[in-house]
Amino acid sequence: MADALLGPAEIRELAARLGVAPTKKLGQNFVHDPNTVRRIVAAAELTGDDVVLEVGPGLGSLTLGLLGAAAHVHAVELDPVLAAALPATVAERGDAAKLTVHHADALRIGRSALSPAPTMLVANLPYNVAVPVVLHLLAELPTLRGGLVMVQKEVADRLVAGPGSKIYGVPSVKLAWYAAARSAGRVPPAVFWPVPNVDSGLVAFANREPPAEVERRAVFQVVDAAFAQRRKTLRAALAGWAGGAGLAEKVLVAAGVSPQARGESLTVEQFAAIAAAAIAAGCGGKLSASGRRHEEVDS
Template sequence: MGEFSMSLLGPVEIRNLADRLDLRPTKKFGQNFVIDGGTVRRIVRVADLAPDDVVIEVGPGLGSLTLALLPEVRQVVAVEIDPVLAGQLPLTVADKAPSLASRLSVVGADALRIGPGDLAGQQPTALVANLPYNVSVPVVLHLLEVLPTLRKGLVMVQSEVADRLAAGPGSKVYGVPSVKAAWYASVRRAGPVGRSVFWPVPNVDSGLVAFSRREPPSTTASREEVFAVIDAAFAQRRKTLRAALGSWAGSPALAERALRAAGVDPSARGEQLDILAFTRIAEHKLVE
């Protein structure tokens, strides 16, 4: 932890803090708080952060991960939808790590609705978060879309969601989240997380997902055009692409023309294609 000495929040402190705030973790906000110091240190280590990184943390909760992040980076922008938690976080940091309090910005907002202008003048370079499970995929995709400065990330999500985000073509869990995430970044599983590190203990396993942004795979088809192909292909995932893309292209015959021009077998299904293939299909519709 370098020049800074500080203590992380332990299980007793977290429960005492929650009692003092009369806080009952809610399913509405997908709240499960990390109570294990080793887990937050591991997240920070695996996130591979640099001293000049600006981290956006979504759903900081009571501040376990926030306290572990602050010594390692230039700034942490914590986005918290719960007003009680958003109000408490600066107080916790001032108490536990007063020398680092200036590195924290708290934004009381819904992460699904924020844009670059909502982040206290900061331009995040990394997303590191224990994401609320009920919005984890939309949050990751939204932030990659609206924050072009975001270069990398490590998020803790439900294990099945981690599998979906990191899945490749042909996998049973490969679907819309997998392909859309691949438009923005290379994505990989970065390890499992046990249930006992949370309070309350969830009834699902968790996993870490790491991503690294790369250039979009197309310069001629827009993200919206490529995502329209992806949505159409997986809306009827049991159908062949010729049939599934019929309404998108104007007719099954036009879909077949676009598919053949893109070098894709019209009898294939969406789960067999990678992001490059979906991009080529979108590009060849433009040629029509």
Template sequence: MTALLGPAEIRGLAAELDIRPTKKLGQNFVHDPNTVRRIVDLSKVSDTDHVLEIGPGLGSLTLGLLGSGARVTAIEIDPVLATRLPVTIAERAPEARFTVRTQDALKLAAADLPDPPTHLVANLPYNVAVPVVLHLLAELPSLAHGLVMVQTEVADRMAAGPGSRIYGVPSVKIAWYGTARKVAPVPRAVFWPVPNVDSALVSFERAAEPAADRGEVFAVVDAAFAQRRKTLRAALSSWAGSGERAEAILRAAGIDPRTRGEQLEVRDFVRIAEGRALPPSV
């Protein structure tokens, strides 16, 4: 069984590396082995899976994932942490299948990973969680499943459905790729240093993407929520070219121009985006 890291080991590694966790990089290290085991269990990864982990830090979750038998590719932006991580893995899980890349996850490309990963499992820095998830889902179609730990408010927005006051751009864009749901809270006390926000786990299952131009659809989504109190006729006027043109496109898509963006599903935004290609007389 892989030996996981506890509070003493985490602090010892940090002292050895002279690391002071920074808010800029969103560094809050999980030091509770039971929490790691729970995350790995909820991720449902097995020895047939290739897991992509973002921001492995000192290796708490990495060791848990490797203990499942899965292959793990870790992406770590901090060169000090990335250099020490293989040593930790060699000490505690010498037979594990593990690779680390010193890289910004927001710049990760499919070509960087010759063996496409099947799962995303990560404790994500709160300040970049949604951009990282959206980038990876777009860049790596092989990612069929995910389980990420994020700030609770972010988790709520990622999993929100139409009609909710927190439903917005992240909700719609993630729904483009599949289904997200909030699965469990994570106590503050399992982190070092203790964050001043609550955390939660969000799971993801990929589905078939709509047969439409993603960039065009996402442009509509961005416009619809830029001023969410506005009706879609008003919110989409710049995107469409005028309020009258926006109203015509909306009516052609079967959507009341007085509707607001928070009431629409992904497929509604798809119909709106496709409507801009129709002749102006429509």
């Protein structure tokens, strides 16, 4: 794999040849350090049977590393120039037969477009859509057994935060619904072109069964409402959702949660218990305007 990977000179030469300039709009920061690629691939702990879904392959530096470790790679690229060029880059340095390129928006791609079905998500995600992309793909692709994503360090910290942390919030709880997540290390800015003004972080996750037999959408509504006013007690924060502070208190007590608690102290299992209690009581789901948002969007 050492000879196949792209270094700084190859990345810049390829970009120049394609007339590509990284854009902030698409969140493009290309990895140009082969050792970082090797580190990501190793941390992903892929098997030779894995089918990898990579979002935002860019010029193909990580793609080449993944192809050396997996059975197949689906590369989803929004930029039409990069999507068109990737097969040729891989053909020069790797096994193009193991690659399928999708010129598509990762926030819209569905399972029917991905065959063979992906088993791992491994990607250097654009900073501006990292959390929505991860949550959308976990909801859409039940065949995923886990993954490793590189995101802005601040976002990585939020994704792996636990109850009681000041940075624990909507992304933390929603990822916990799907998977057990952990930090897999920091990535310095110098390995990217252009150099970002923030550190990046690696988040590894292993999928699991949902922690409760409650509809995900119902649980996520509770999460959104609780964190829309995170400084308030749950009795107050969930009032709009439940149909009144009294009803919110009734549901919380039935779920075994203190009405004086705050959302940042609850586990995903406790949020599920609140949703279940609301369903049993025939209330809930009345999000206020401040709490209304798509269930997969970052907060």
